[in-house]
């Protein structure tokens with residue numbers, strides 16, 4: 080497929096917002112707060128920011144370079160840049176990872192729709208903490224409700240994907256991202272103003288360096304990967320739609336900044352409110368689905384209308400953030416099938432929607448009626464999460480840095496990084512050094528940590 084026949088993002092801001100839309104998702108609003116809660120608050124956040132600077136941004140630049148230079152889907156990109164070699168498997172690996180992540184990510188994304196409707200139907204008011212836990216467990220165990228939401232979520236993703244790159248992805252990102260940002264700022268403001276929110280703010284802003292150990296360092300790196308959508312060719316695919324004078328380094332910095340700000344805003348929403356009503360910050364993955372409605376109803380007990388507005392807005396924006404991420408994963412696979420197997424975009428999108436939807440249904444059921452079918456103590460849903468997020472993404476990222484740092488023609492890297500603005504030589508050298516040495520070693524550590532070897 081020639082450059083001319085491929086779509087492009089119509090504007091640079093559209094490109095940034097679409098990439099940021101991929102990065103910002105459940106990883107920021109659901110995973111980041113519970114990781115922060117488990118790993119010591121402010122100290123974890125500082126380490127995380129360090130990881131974004133030293134590993135996240137360089138690896139993102141590598142994906143952008145590969146995508147924009149090849150102007151192709153992530154699998155073909157490696158064939159173009161390294162013809163006749165086995166590097167093509169890095170791209171194919173990315174497509175497979177995207178396909179598998181989408182299947183189970185859409186299940187949790189579907190939960191956000193259920194919680195949005197519960198909030199909009201005013202069903203949070205008057206519930207006790209035990210009832211919130213019970214209703215979450217009943218919901219995830221119910222065979223039909225979570226399947227229904229999953230299917231709806233897949234259709235919403237599908238609808239935007241078939242509208243194409245500029246109309247679908249770019250336009251939705253341009254609307255969704257700013258709305259999301261404004262809603263988060265309003266909620267963070269309300270949470271910080273709650274009486275007794277001080278210790279929550281302290282937890283987030285005053286680092287206790289005694290809490291930094293190798294475990295914290297490694298889990299901050301894992302979070303960096305997941306949150307920035309790195310390691311599966313997602314941002315590589317989006318970069319293939321960038322204009323040729325889009326500045327890759329600036330775009331990577333912008334995307335990483337937006338992504339980190341959303342994560343920190345999510346922390347600012349959850350922790351001050353949680354501390355103000357005496358809820359522990361290390362409640363784990365249930366923080367968003369059990370603790371948050373609990374916190375909102377108790378914190379604003381005298382103001383039910385405020386609970387109503389805040390909880391409805393929160394779950395709506397969580398669903399929107401998840402949607403811009405599912406769109407990006409769907410796009411990786413759709414454009415691969417479209418370009419490699421000469422299918423129409425529509426047909427390719429249907430294939431992805433139906434197969435991912437089917438796998439997603441099995442994952443959703445594995446948490447309810449299929450709960451007793453486990454492998455190594457994990458349900459199918461847990462296995463998908465473990466294998467994709469903890470094994471496949473780090474492996475992908477490891478090879479992407481090695482490919483860009485060691486194999487890729489340095490002239491290509493240099494030209495790509497200098498298009499749309501001159502990159503200072505020391506920065507260029509720093510990026511190359513990180514891609515060659517620092518990132519592969521760092522990612523190797525994350526990988527080993529995730530396997531539980533360290």
Ligand code: PFF
Pocket residue numbers: 101102103104105106107177180305306307308309311313314404407408
């Ligand atoms: N970055 C997304 C999030 O934080 O929710 C998740 C994700 C999207 C991971 C796309 C990987 C990916 F390729």
